[in-house]
Amino acid sequence: MSTEGSTLPKTQTSLLEGKVAVVTGAGGVLGHAIARTFLDNGASVVITDISGDALAAAVERLGAGEKVLAITAGVSDPDAVDAVVAKTTAHFGRLDIWVNNAGIARDATMKKMSIEDFDLVIDVHLKGSWLGTRAAAGWMREHGGGAIINLSSISGKVGNAGQTNYSAAKAGIVGLTKAAAKEVGFAGVRINAIQPGLIESKMLDDMPPEVQESRKKEIPLGRFGTPEEVANIALFLASDLSSYMTGNVVEVSGGRHI
Numbered sequence: 001m002s003t004e005g006s007t008l009p010k011t012q013t014s015l016l017e018g019k020v021a022v023v024t025g026a027g028g029v030l031g032h033a034i035a036r037t038f039l040d041n042g043a044s045v046v047i048t049d050i051s052g053d054a055l056a057a058a059v060e061r062l063g064a065g066e067k068v069l070a071i072t073a074g075v076s077d078p079d080a081v082d083a084v085v086a087k088t089t090a091h092f093g094r095l096d097i098w099v100n101n102a103g104i105a106r107d108a109t110m111k112k113m114s115i116e117d118f119d120l121v122i123d124v125h126l127k128g129s130w131l132g133t134r135a136a137a138g139w140m141r142e143h144g145g146g147a148i149i150n151l152s153s154i155s156g157k158v159g160n161a162g163q164t165n166y167s168a169a170k171a172g173i174v175g176l177t178k179a180a181a182k183e184v185g186f187a188g189v190r191i192n193a194i195q196p197g198l199i200e201s202k203m204l205d206d207m208p209p210e211v212q213e214s215r216k217k218e219i220p221l222g223r224f225g226t227p228e229e230v231a232n233i234a235l236f237l238a239s240d241l242s243s244y245m246t247g248n249v250v251e252v253s254g255g256r257h258i
């Protein structure tokens with residue numbers, strides 16, 4: 001896999017000094033990069049994942065001591081999601097940023113896709129993001145505002161064959177982001193979405209090398225993105241740099257599918 005262009009300077013600023021962020025699915029590649037970037041920018045971070053093992057490994061890799069709180073929680077379980085808000089605010093006293101990042105893929109053509117795999121992907125991505133957005137916005141609107149960031153995908157913009165479940169969920173997240181932004185903007189709660197393209201991750205590793213090469217030819221910047229390049233946009237959307245943005249969808253795709 002190419003690593004060209006992945007040598008970005010590490011951001012080390014105070015954009016999120018004193019802020020408290022929740023990142024779901026932080027046992028995975030993008031969630032970990034987002035948590036790392038937020039920590040590097042002064043935030044305390046609550047990392048959640050359905051996998052206790054992935055979470056334990058993430059805590060160790062982050063090595064940030066008291067600035068990290070890990071909570072095992074599934075994003076499709078309303079009680080578990082509400083409990084993350086309650087535990088975060090009890091532990092750190094505030095909640096400023098919430099990133100709906102957890103995800104799974106169950107790819108198959110419509111002909112072969114089971115109803116269970118359709119439901120599961122919608123449940124984790126769309127219902128999970130709705131539950132997270134509802135719970136976080138519910139707290140933020142009563143406490144001076146905040147920023148919510150939803151991980152959509154370029155797949156939700158253009159539709160990918162073999163991903164009718166995933167593309168539908170990721171397009172649904174765009175609608176959720178815009179509708180929710182309209183409901184809670186008055187209270188200073190901003191909600192934006194990110195649509196990553198092909199990022200160096202397990203998803204890409206699972207792709208045969210010849211498919212990777214043909215996909216790369218579709219990318220104007222000529223390379224895959226790095227998790228840090230997605231995390232930097234999450235940082236921008238989480239911070240006051242984007243204070244007049246809500247309901248936006250930011251593509252991080254190297255220009256693929258523009």
Ligand SMILES: NC(=O)c1ccc[n+]([C@@H]2O[C@H](COP(=O)([O-])OP(=O)(O)OC[C@H]3O[C@@H](n4cnc5c(N)ncnc54)[C@H](O)[C@@H]3O)[C@@H](O)[C@H]2O)c1
Nearest residue numbers: 025027028029030049050074075101102103153196199201
């Ligand atoms: N990697 C890419 O190229 C890419 C591109 C576009 C969008 N995205 C999106 O970015 C997000 C992160 O992707 P990634 O590549 O880091 O994936 P990943 O598989 O590395 O990490 C996902 C994490 O989510 C966790 N998870 C799964 N189901 C969960 C649930 N029900 N509750 C809580 N946690 C759960 C997993 O245990 C895992 O740790 C996903 O929403 C994905 O759809 C990724």
